[in-house]
Amino acid sequence: MLGKLTWADIPLDQPIPLIAGVGAFSIVGLVVIYVLLKGWGPYLWREWITSVDHKHIGVMYVFLAAVMLLRGFVDAIMMRSQQALAFQAPGYLPPDHYDQIFAAHGTLMIFFVAMAFVIGLINIVVPLQLGVRDVAFPTLNSVSFWLTATGALLINISLVVGEFSHVGWLPFPPLSELRYSPGVGMDYYLWSLQISGVGTLLTGVNFVTTILKLHAPGMTYMRMPVFCWTAFASMLLIVAAFPVLTATLAMLLLDRYLGFHFFTNEAGGNVMMFNNLIWIWGHPEVYILVLPAFGVFSEVFSTYSGKPLFGYRSMVAATMVICILSFTVWLHHFFTMGAGADVNAVFGILSMIIAVPTGVKVFNWMFTMYGGRVRYASPMYWGIGFIVTIIIAGMTGVLLAVPPADFLLHNSLFLVAHFHNVIIGAILFGMFAGYTYWFPKAFGFRLDERLGKAAFWCWFVGFYLAFMPLYVVGLMGMTRRMQHYDNPAWYPWLLVAAAGAAVILVGIGFQIAQLVVSIRNREELRDTTGDPWDGRALEWSTSSPPPPFNFAVLPHVEGTDAYWLMKQRARERGAPEPEPAYQDIELPRNSATGFVCAFFAAILGFSLIWQIWWLAALAFVGAFATFVVFAWRDRTEYRIPAAEVARIDRENRAARRLALAQMEPAE
Amino acid sequence: MSDTDARLHLHHASDHAPGDEPVSGHEIAEGLLGYIVGLFLAALITAVAFFLVGTSLVWQPSIPVALLVLAVAQMGVHLVFFLHITTGPDNYNNVLALAFGVLIVGLIIVGSMWIMTNMNHNMMPMNMMHM
Ligand code: HEM
Ligand SMILES: [Cu+2]
Numbered sequence: 001m002l003g004k005l006t007w008a009d010i011p012l013d014q015p016i017p018l019i020a021g022v023g024a025f026s027i028v029g030l031v032v033i034y035v036l037l038k039g040w041g042p043y044l045w046r047e048w049i050t051s052v053d054h055k056h057i058g059v060m061y062v063f064l065a066a067v068m069l070l071r072g073f074v075d076a077i078m079m080r081s082q083q084a085l086a087f088q089a090p091g092y093l094p095p096d097h098y099d100q101i102f103a104a105h106g107t108l109m110i111f112f113v114a115m116a117f118v119i120g121l122i123n124i125v126v127p128l129q130l131g132v133r134d135v136a137f138p139t140l141n142s143v144s145f146w147l148t149a150t151g152a153l154l155i156n157i158s159l160v161v162g163e164f165s166h167v168g169w170l171p172f173p174p175l176s177e178l179r180y181s182p183g184v185g186m187d188y189y190l191w192s193l194q195i196s197g198v199g200t201l202l203t204g205v206n207f208v209t210t211i212l213k214l215h216a217p218g219m220t221y222m223r224m225p226v227f228c229w230t231a232f233a234s235m236l237l238i239v240a241a242f243p244v245l246t247a248t249l250a251m252l253l254l255d256r257y258l259g260f261h262f263f264t265n266e267a268g269g270n271v272m273m274f275n276n277l278i279w280i281w282g283h284p285e286v287y288i289l290v291l292p293a294f295g296v297f298s299e300v301f302s303t304y305s306g307k308p309l310f311g312y313r314s315m316v317a318a319t320m321v322i323c324i325l326s327f328t329v330w331l332h333h334f335f336t337m338g339a340g341a342d343v344n345a346v347f348g349i350l351s352m353i354i355a356v357p358t359g360v361k362v363f364n365w366m367f368t369m370y371g372g373r374v375r376y377a378s379p380m381y382w383g384i385g386f387i388v389t390i391i392i393a394g395m396t397g398v399l400l401a402v403p404p405a406d407f408l409l410h411n412s413l414f415l416v417a418h419f420h421n422v423i424i425g426a427i428l429f430g431m432f433a434g435y436t437y438w439f440p441k442a443f444g445f446r447l448d449e450r451l452g453k454a455a456f457w458c459w460f461v462g463f464y465l466a467f468m469p470l471y472v473v474g475l476m477g478m479t480r481r482m483q484h485y486d487n488p489a490w491y492p493w494l495l496v497a498a499a500g501a502a503v504i505l506v507g508i509g510f511q512i513a514q515l516v517v518s519i520r521n522r523e524e525l526r527d528t529t530g531d532p533w534d535g536r537a538l539e540w541s542t543s544s545p546p547p548p549f550n551f552a553v554l555p556h557v558e559g560t561d562a563y564w565l566m567k568q569r570a571r572e573r574g575a576p577e578p579e580p581a582y583q584d585i586e587l588p589r590n591s592a593t594g595f596v597c598a599f600f601a602a603i604l605g606f607s608l609i610w611q612i613w614w615l616a617a618l619a620f621v622g623a624f625a626t627f628v629v630f631a632w633r634d635r636t637e638y639r640i641p642a643a644e645v646a647r648i649d650r651e652n653r654a655a656r657r658l659a660l661a662q663m664e665p666a667e
Numbered sequence: 668m669s670d671t672d673a674r675l676h677l678h679h680a681s682d683h684a685p686g687d688e689p690v691s692g693h694e695i696a697e698g699l700l701g702y703i704v705g706l707f708l709a710a711l712i713t714a715v716a717f718f719l720v721g722t723s724l725v726w727q728p729s730i731p732v733a734l735l736v737l738a739v740a741q742m743g744v745h746l747v748f749f750l751h752i753t754t755g756p757d758n759y760n761n762v763l764a765l766a767f768g769v770l771i772v773g774l775i776i777v778g779s780m781w782i783m784t785n786m787n788h789n790m791m792p793m794n795m796m797h798m
Contacts, residue, residue, distance in 0.1 A: 212760050240771045272786050276779055327774045331782055339785045 003612035004184065009162045014097060020074070021159030050590040052138035053548060054123050057145050059442055061120025062435065064149055068112040071156070073508060075105035077501055080466070084498035086484035087491045098483040099166035100185065104155065106169025107189060110285070111196060112152045114423065117431040118292045119148075119203055122231045124442055125434075126207065128539035128546065129225045131216025131555045131562070136209040138588040139630065144199040144206065146598030151196025154605050158188040162609075165189040168481065170282065171252060173263035173274050178256045184609050186256065190249050191605040197246050204238030207231060216538065218557035222316070225537040225560075226309060229316050230295030233323040237284045237291075240327070245281040248274065272337060279330040287326040290422065291319060293430025294361055297386060300379045300433050301365045303535050305372030308561055311364040318357035318364075325354045335406045344403040351401035355394055362387060377533070378452035382433035385460045389425030393418060396471065414474025417467045424463050432459070432511075440527040444544045448521065451514035458507030466500025469493035529659040530652060536561040543652040548587055549640060552649035553580040576657055582646040586637045593630040597623055705748025712741045 011018055035041060048056055078093060078101055085091040093101065127135055135141050158164040163185040167176045176186050211224075211232045224232075252274070254260040261267040263274040302309040309315060331339060331347035365387060374380065396418045400406050409415060432455075440446045473490045518525055531540040541563040542551055559565050570576045600623035607615035716737045719730055746752045752761055 236767065240768070244775070270783075272790075273783065276782055280775055280779070324770070327771055328778070330778075337786060338789045339782055340789045343782055343785045 001612075003607070003610040005161075005610040005612065009184075010160065011163065016093070016097065017100075017159045021156070024071075024156070025160065046590065049595050050142070050592045052134075052142050052588050052591055052594075054127050054135050054138070054141060055442060055546065057141050058120045058123030058125075060145055061116045061123060061148070063120075064145075064152060065113050065116035065120060065431075068108050068116065068152055070508070072105050072108040072113055073505070075101045075108070077505065079105065080494075080498040080501040082483065083485075083494045087488070087494070088486050089484065091484055093483065095483045096166065099481070100164045102481055103165045103168050103185075103189070104158075107165070107193075108152070108155060109423070110169060110289075111193060112148070112155070114289045114427050114431075115200065116148060116152075117435075118234070118289055118427075119144075119200070121296065121431065121434045121438065122207060122234075122292060125438055125539055126228055126231050127210065127214070128441070128542065128550060129228050129537045130211065130214060131219055131538045131551060131557060132210075132214045133550050133554075133585070134588065135206050136214060137206050139591045139593055140202050140206055142591060142594030143597055144203040144594075146594040147199030147202075147601055148196045150598045150602045150605065151192040151199070153602055154188060154192040154195070154609070157606070158185065162188065170278055171249075172278075173252065173255070173269075173271050174265050176252060176256075177264055179264075187609040190253050190256075191609050194246060194249055194253070195601050195605050197242055197249070200238055201242045201246070204235045204242065207235040208239055211235070216551075216554045216557050216562075219562070220557075222313070223557055223560050223562065225295075226298035226312065226315050226319070227292070227295035227537075229319050230291040230298070233319045234288045234291045236323055237288045237326065241281045241284040241288070244277060245285075248277040248281065251277075272334075275334050275337060276330075279333040280327075282333060283330040284326045286422070287322055289427045290430075291322065293386075293427045293434075294319070296430045296434040296437070297365060297383050298361075299537065300383050300437055301368045302561075303437075303533050304375045304377055304380045304383075305369045306375075306534070307368055307372040308536070308564075309364065310367035310370075311360075312560055314360055315364055318360045321357045322354060325350070325357075329354055332401050332406070335403045336410045341403075348401050348403045352398055355398055355401075358390075358394060362391065377436075378447075378449055378456060379433040379437045381453055381456040382429045382436070385456065386426055386429045386433070389421060389429070389460075389463070393421035393425055396421065409474060411480055412474040413470040413478045413480055416480050417470035417474060420463075420467050420470075424459075424467075429459070432456075437533070438539070440525075440532045441530075441539055441544050441546070444527055445518065445522040445525040446527055446532055447518045448514050448525070451510050451517060455507045455510035455514060458503050458510060462500050462503030462505075462507055464500070465503055466497050469497045469500075529655050531563075531656075531659070536564040538562050541566060543648075543655070547648045547652075549585045549645065552582060552585075552645050552652075570660055576653060576660060579650075579653070582642040582649065584642050585640045585645055587640065589636060589638050591630065593626060596626045600626065701748055705744055708744045708748070709741060712737050712744065 035044060048060060051057065079098070082091045082093045082098060091098075123135075123141070127133070155164065163183055165171065165176075165181070165185040165188065166183075167181060167186065167189075171186060171189060174180055211228060215224075251260070251262040255262050255264060255269070261269040263269050263271055265271060298309055298315060329347060329351045331343060332351045335344050335348070365383070396414070400409055400415065400418060436447055436452055470493075473493045476487075476489055478485065478487070478490050527544040530543040530546075532544070533540070538555055538557070539546075541555060555562065555566070566577070600619045604616055604619035604623065607613070607619060716734055719725065719733055719737075725733070746765070750761075752758060752765055754762065
């Protein structure tokens with residue numbers, strides 16, 4: 001009746017995950033009850049859960065990423081404290097539990113923190129920067145989000161019901177095969193990623209279409225802000241790479257569920273083929289995450305330097321070259337697997353070549369600041385911290401791309417230090433910069449600067465304390481994923497690393513405080529003009545937060561830095577654009593399709609993991625029925641009358657006229 | 668600036684997704700004809716492939732090459748008649764997307780074959796090395 005699920009699967013003998021899990025789920029439960037008692041349920045349902053507005057979906061993605069960052073960081077603290085305690089001692093985490101922690105940490109951080117944060121920012125910003133009203137397929141966008149949330153939910157359920165994968169953030173066979181991982185942990189991993197992978201692929205399709213097809217008049221490709229270009233490259237990579245991930249995981253699922261032999265040791269399976277396939281996805285994944293972060297910094301550097309981005313065209317070219325080249329380097333993740341000297345040499349050289357366009361970008365950012373009137377707001381702090389940090393990450397990366405060096409460093413903590421150097425120093429710093437930069441656009445008030453800068457310093461110093469020691473112990477020969485060790489030379493370095501994690505914890509504390517304080521002081525921090533940073537791209541031309549239709553009339557774009565040009569013209573004229581003729585605007589109606597689909601997908605995933613076949617069949621039928629109902633609905637849009645559009649827009653225009661009057665007139 | 672390159676202009680009135688082109692009455696009949704021709708060609712190529720494998724009329728070693736050629740032709744038929752990929756200016760995005768897809772799939776397949784043959788060769792158990 002319930003497949004493999006029994007009472008014995010509740011890990012009552014392992015207090016740590018159980019208490020953490022029950023604690024987390026009761027907090028969520030209490031929040032839900034509080035919301036319902038307060039009568040906020042209908043509001044949440046209308047404005048958020050069923051919303052197909054890209055801005056709201058983006059905010060939900062970022063919220064998911066933030067919550068999962070806390071969860072992933074708890075795992076990180078546990079690992080750091082375990083290694084600080086486990087010198088010639090067992091520490092407090094048994095090996096079986098430690099394995100699940102690094103697997104859960106890696107999986108959550110990559111798929112549900114970094115991916116969700118990147119996709120969230122892209123959702124909020126790209127349609128605004130393109131000067132359009134929504135993405136190409138708004139309801140699909142909501143489906144994407146809810147499927148991603150389903151994946152995250154399933155992984156967190158594994159805390160309390162069953163176990164999680166022991167294999168690491170990538171499920172390498174033969175360890176991940178049924179014979180060596182007979183438990184449900186591996187299945188939790190696989191089904192979570194399959195479900196959220198569908199969501200990610202749909203996001204890719206949605207945004208490739210949006211960026212290619214939807215633009216304000218005059219917004220040609222070569223006038224798009226660099227963030228749009230990087231989002232485009234990232235989404236192209238999703239469309240090209242995620243099917244490879246899905247197919248690879250599907251083959252592993254066939255091995256585990258139906259006795260296939262794709263990746264087994266026996267019966268003609270080929271373990272190395274898994275390595276090959278997973279890294280065909282895995283390397284582009286790095287660029288899926290980092291390119292949008294580069295895009296954020298491009299916006300930040302030019303805005304706070306008061307200058308157009310230096311080398312716009314070389315920036316676009318570098319982005320697209322990286323997009324293609326990222327499919328030509330995947331072997332550098334398994335130099336040591338025995339492909340031979342020719343193959344290793346070719347992929348080593350290609351890996352070094354891909355560093356060149358990234359170097360071009362670093363110079364472009366620095367030249368953007370050069371000669372500009374730089375304002376040191378907190379996004380610039382993240383930006384300058386990023387430049388320093390990414391240079392170190394790039395150098396250790398090129399070092400790892402030398403095959404003979406990699407034979408020494410492969411799977412050591414040197415590697416772990418390198419990829420955290422990229423992931424934290426570039427991706428996470430980029431996301432935090434974007435979060436601070438676009439927060440007023442999404443919510444209508446700015447974030448507290450002092451606490452933001454304090455958070456930056458803690459993250460920056462904490463990162464160096466936590467990860468520079470790992471380069472050292474890696475060079476001394478310490479391998480990754482060690483539950484305990486006996487080498488006294490490593491011990492002091494690992495204590496420093498634990499201290500670094502503690503400093504990062506303080507940084508996260510400042511970020512939470514920043515959010516709370518800013519919400520409390522929102523009236524002083526209110527962004528009345530819609531353009532708090534003297535911005536350059538179109539998102540700053542509408543009010544903060546933007547109306548549901550984003551733009552009362554689609555803006556006319558006359559060059560790169562479209563809004564900057566408009567402001568300049570208004571200053572010359574001494575008056576804003578004359579009032580346009582308003583028209584009715586049609587917008588897509590809310591839809592529960594995404595939420596209901598995800599509800600069934602969660603049940604489907606859970607029942608497949610526990611092999612409750614009847615429930616799986618039922619859930620599948622439910623999901624399909626949802627889709628059919630959606631396809632057959634006949635009212636798809638609602639209309640905002642011209643008078644209402646005019647009323648909303650006039651407020652925005654009045655605020656801008658005031659701002660214009662306060663500015664000095666153009667010389 | 669290439670901004671002025673007409674083909675790069677978005678909102679190109681005629682840049683349509685395949686199958687999404689505006690149609691008038693007699694164009695529907697024309698479109699239907701296209702699908703029927705496509706179906707016929709696709710079926711024909713399939714039939715020829717099966718015929719080739721079973722027959723002794725052609726020189727045996729040439730059959731794999733012939734099958735390869737037919738497979739490529741089959742893809743061509745699908746692209747032209749069903750996916751409506753043409754070389755006209757209204758298809759700029761679609762052709763580029765196709766080229767990107769072909770490039771990536773090519774990189775993946777060629778790269779994987781090269782890597783895996785090398786690996787299989789180098790990692791062969793010692794007693795099989797001399798076979
Ligand atoms: C916030 C501070 C962070 C700390 C202190 C931290 C710490 C750690 C530690 C101690 C490990 C295990 C190293 C080992 O194998 O011995 C690890 C692994 C890993 N981390 Fe982090 N991490 C942090 C943030 C992140 C972020 C933001 C990401 C990705 C977005 C990430 C992705 C990973 C991955 C993929 C692994 C490999 C897991 C595996 O071995 O399969 N980490 N991290
Ligand atoms: Cu790589």
